Amino acid sequence: MKTISLILIALLSSWVIEAQIVSAEYFIDTDPGVGNGVALTVSGNTINQDLNVPTNGLSNGIHKLYIRVLSTTGEWSLYDQNVFYVNPNNTNTASIASAEYFIDSDPGVGNGMPLSVTGDVVDMDFNIPTSGLVDGVHKLYVRVINTDGTWSLYDN
Incomplete structure (x- = not known):
């Protein structure tokens, strides 16, 4: 299974410090609507974890991964976007x-x-x-x- 390992350092530095992150979600390429993405387990005020996002079923080429979070105040953040490339026939062994x-x-x-x-x-x-x-x-x-x-x- 192809996966992308991502480290999400911090979302939304503009959020009020009192608000905590209670939920997060991601989606690839097309926004399914707020609250309808794939759920991620998170808590606290900062996200700093490795995420394995499956890419099976995606076509070869460039795609966009979006992540957004929900605060304790019930407000969803804007999404953070990351671009990635799917090419299962190309193995990169270079560092x-x-x-x-x-x-x-x-x-x-x-x-x-x-x-x-x-x-x-x-x-x-x-x-x-x-x-x-x-x-x-x-x-x-x-x-x-x-x-x-x-x-x-x-x-x-």
Whole structure:
């Protein structure tokens, strides 16, 4: 069975601190409606766990995984989206060689700010400098390259 292992670090930093997460759900590609996704067992104010999401039955190609949470106040969050690729005929045995990040606009593959990583999974904390950024909302993007020289899609 094909699965995707994800680490969900934190959803909705804008939620009121008093609210706790009581439920979560996910769906792939198409929103079945709030409360109608596949249930996830969670509790507390932060989600930091590995999730195995089955991909059997999905067509080859790019898909989107969405996750949203329900608070103790009965309010559903906006969803968090992650892009993934299904290709059962392609085995990737290469490890991650390095990573790069950029903020707001893509300088081009290989032209971002370098991050030091190795292995098969990146589950690390990084200090990303924000000096020079204007006040307001920004997007942080990260992508990796493997030891075969193949770049990933970026994640934001």
